[in-house]
Amino acid sequence: MTTRRPAPPLALVVPAALGAGFVVLPLVGLLQRAPWSDLGAELAAPAVRQALGLSLVTSLAATAVSLVLGVPLAWVLARVPFPGRSLLRAAVTLPMVLPPVVGGAALLFALGRRGLVGGWLDDVGVQLPFSIAGVVVANTFVAMPFLVVSVEGALRAADVRYEDAAATLGAGRWTVLTRVTLPLVRPALLAGALLCWARALGEFGATITFAGNLPGRTQTMPLAVFLALERDRGSAVVLSLVLVAVSLAVLVALRDRWLRV
Amino acid sequence: MRPAAALVTVAALALPACGDDGGATVTVLAAASLTDAFAALARTFEGDHPGVTVEVSSGASSSLATSVVEGQPADVFASASPAAMADVVDAGAAAGPPVDIAANVLEIVVPRGNPGDVAGLADLARGGLLVGLCAEEVPCGEVAARVLDDAGVTPATDTEEADVRALLTKVAAGELDVGLVYETDVIAAGDDVEGIALPPGAPASTRYPMAVLDGAEDPDLPEAFVDLVAGPEGRRVLRDLGFRAP
Numbered sequence: 001m002t003t004r005r006p007a008p009p010l011a012l013v014v015p016a017a018l019g020a021g022f023v024v025l026p027l028v029g030l031l032q033r034a035p036w037s038d039l040g041a042e043l044a045a046p047a048v049r050q051a052l053g054l055s056l057v058t059s060l061a062a063t064a065v066s067l068v069l070g071v072p073l074a075w076v077l078a079r080v081p082f083p084g085r086s087l088l089r090a091a092v093t094l095p096m097v098l099p100p101v102v103g104g105a106a107l108l109f110a111l112g113r114r115g116l117v118g119g120w121l122d123d124v125g126v127q128l129p130f131s132i133a134g135v136v137v138a139n140t141f142v143a144m145p146f147l148v149v150s151v152e153g154a155l156r157a158a159d160v161r162y163e164d165a166a167a168t169l170g171a172g173r174w175t176v177l178t179r180v181t182l183p184l185v186r187p188a189l190l191a192g193a194l195l196c197w198a199r200a201l202g203e204f205g206a207t208i209t210f211a212g213n214l215p216g217r218t219q220t221m222p223l224a225v226f227l228a229l230e231r232d233r234g235s236a237v238v239l240s241l242v243l244v245a246v247s248l249a250v251l252v253a254l255r256d257r258w259l260r261v
Numbered sequence: 262m263r264p265a266a267a268l269v270t271v272a273a274l275a276l277p278a279c280g281d282d283g284g285a286t287v288t289v290l291a292a293a294s295l296t297d298a299f300a301a302l303a304r305t306f307e308g309d310h311p312g313v314t315v316e317v318s319s320g321a322s323s324s325l326a327t328s329v330v331e332g333q334p335a336d337v338f339a340s341a342s343p344a345a346m347a348d349v350v351d352a353g354a355a356a357g358p359p360v361d362i363a364a365n366v367l368e369i370v371v372p373r374g375n376p377g378d379v380a381g382l383a384d385l386a387r388g389g390l391l392v393g394l395c396a397e398e399v400p401c402g403e404v405a406a407r408v409l410d411d412a413g414v415t416p417a418t419d420t421e422e423a424d425v426r427a428l429l430t431k432v433a434a435g436e437l438d439v440g441l442v443y444e445t446d447v448i449a450a451g452d453d454v455e456g457i458a459l460p461p462g463a464p465a466s467t468r469y470p471m472a473v474l475d476g477a478e479d480p481d482l483p484e485a486f487v488d489l490v491a492g493p494e495g496r497r498v499l500r501d502l503g504f505r506a507p
Contacts (some may be wrong), residue, residue, distance in 0.1 A: 113391075114435040129436055130391060130419040209427070212420025213396065227423060230323040230398035 011129065021039035034241055042238040050216045051224040052242060058132065058220060059200040062139035063147075066196045069140075070147040071189070075181075077148070078155035089152075096145045103141055104209025111137065111210075134211035135218050139200035146199055150192030154185035194254060201247065268430075284312040287482050290329065292322045292341035292400070292469065293426060294365065294445055299339070301390050305494060306486055313482060319397050321424050322346075329354050329474060339471040339490070341365070342400030346470040356480060359470035361507035362491050364448040365443045365497045367465040369457040370432050370450075377438030379457065382409065385416040385439060389407050393428050393440040397420040400467060401428075405441040408463050429454070448503040468507055 035042065042048065077089050095103055111118040111128045121128060128134045158181070166180045167173075182189065204222040211218045213227070221243045228236035274421060287306075291299045296319045299382075303315035318335075326345035329338055330352040338355075339362065340346040346359050369380050377390045385392050395402035402421065409416055422428040425442050432440045433453035447456035459465045471490060473483040489495055496506065 108431075108434070108436055110433070112436045118366070168386075210421060212393070212431075213422065214418060214420055218420070227396050227398045230321065230396075230423075233327075 006088030015159040025092075029238055030237055030244070033233070033237045034069075035238065038234060039238060041171055043242070045235075047215055047219075047224065048239060048242065051219055051239065052218065052246070053219045054132070054135070054245075055201055055221040055243070058135045058139055058199055058201075061136045062143055062200040063193055063197040065136065065140045066144040066147045066200075067193060070144045070192075070196075071151055071182075074148045074151035074155060075177075076154045092148050093145055096149075097141050100142055100203065100205030101209050102205075104138060104206035107138060107141060107206065128211040129210055130214070130218065132211075132217055135207055135220060138206040138210045139203050142203050142206050143196040146195040147192040150188045150195065151185055155181070158184045178194040194251075198247065198251075201243070277465055284314055285482055286314045286316055287337065287486055288335045289315060289318050289339065289486065290319045290325045290333075290335045290339040291317055292325070293319045293340040293424060294341050295319070295339055295363075295445055295469065297449070298363075298495075298502050298504070299490075301498050302486075302490055302495055305498075306489055309489075310485070311481070315486065323399055323480070325406065326494045334476065335474055336477040337471065337473055337486055339469060340400075341467060342403065343468060343470055345400065348470065349472070349474075354475050355472040356477065357473055359472035360487065360491050361468045362471045362495060363469045363504040364466050364507050365445055365469070365504055367401070367408055367441055367459060367463075367467075368444045368447050369456050369459065370429065370440045370442045370447050371438065371457065372432055372435040373453055373455060375455055376435070379439045381457065382412045382414050382459065382463075385409070385441075386414050388417045390417070390438040391419045391436070392416050393420050393422060393431055393437040394418050395425050395428055395441070396423055399424060401425040401441070401443065404465060404467050408459060408465050409442070411464050412460075443504075445503040466505075469504075 013089075044141050073092065077085065077092070108115060108129060110116045111121065113119065113122045113127075113129070118128065128137055142174050162184065163180050166176045166202075171179065202222055203220075204226065207220060208223055208226075213219050213223050215224075218249070221239060225239045225243070228239055275440070289299060289303070296317070299317045299319075303317050306315050307313060307431075322340040322342045322345035325338065326340065326348045329335060329349050338349055340349075346355075347354055350359065369379060369382065369385075371377060377384070377387075379385075379390070384390065394405050397403060397406050401424075419437070420431075422431070425446055428437070428440045429442050429446045429450055431437045432442075433450050444456065447454055471487055472489055473480060477483045490499075498505070
């Protein structure tokens, strides 16, 4: 005898449908405005390929940097008690709350030529603002907190007894970390990395303020869309659709992977 | 405070914000470079016409023109670019012919002390300097491109900013060595920057057309505002801020 599940309550379905519609409607608006007949010509423009290439390279680089710096940071915040830890935890979350343009301005004050640390960098010949490295810095600044928060949360919730058990069985600290701790938080790590990448891909305010805007060097897709809106609506829509398509493709592909993990 | 009482208090405080009963509102869309001038003229107009509120919304002329064409409700549009105004007129959104209210001239701007040792336009081609321009999509960038083209200079641009004030801020902060902005912007930044005038023959000027928009409920007030700005009072305010006569 099979039991039928009761129909989902209307009180939840109606707001859910409205929520879904709210998110999907702007995408439909984009599709409706797309200059389908000119699509080929628009996509062939070198500026589109440059912007897309730059966006992909910088967002991946930012995710890589975030993993290298963010995972250890998350581990320290979760496992090492030290005075001022909660303050540091709040500070790390700050870029998520700060308006991106303010973040970009802050980066300029710190790393610009006349900035706190930037003056020394300039003396050594390292120029971060108005360079592709600057785009990666800006992206990392806004996106890393997503990874840190996700991994730190999972680490705090993870059961330390597994790690203790591994240690008692003779595993060294590095082995415990790589064979027990990190695999335990793998879903949060992957989700955090994905969020981090997505945030970096869409970053606009901090990039344009810190790294500036120059086609071929620092003009990522979001910047290209913003400027195209000033001049040619059709071009802006095409660029937006390309970004949506790429993002969807990655998200859909990775979704399947995670669920099978 | 009990929740219900708190809610009523908040609602009562918020209510005056919605709806204007009795007074008329004139909505003005103005180019970013006109912000200070229009703020002053709006106050003058409100003083001359009690009960009337003038709301000024600034932005890049090209974006504002797009909003108007897309149907944003507004009464007056003042543009820093004849091209942006042309878009509005061509779309049939202007109620009458535009009138020029001011002119502005492009200027080279450097941080205080001129660390890059910039003497003229030719220096913008130097690779060792950090050069900033406005993106060509915005009015300031159009004029800059024209000027550089006319002078035969290919700039070693490091960034194309989306609005002239952002460019000005970066130059003033010393993060850029040189930029091309309007005279009025150089004046507005005061001691933080120095201006270097362009050679007299350069096509460096832009004019500011202003028009009443279609769809204004009562065209008399918007027209009166345009008259104020285009008239002697407006000229005086604009001149004090560094604008030139149209």
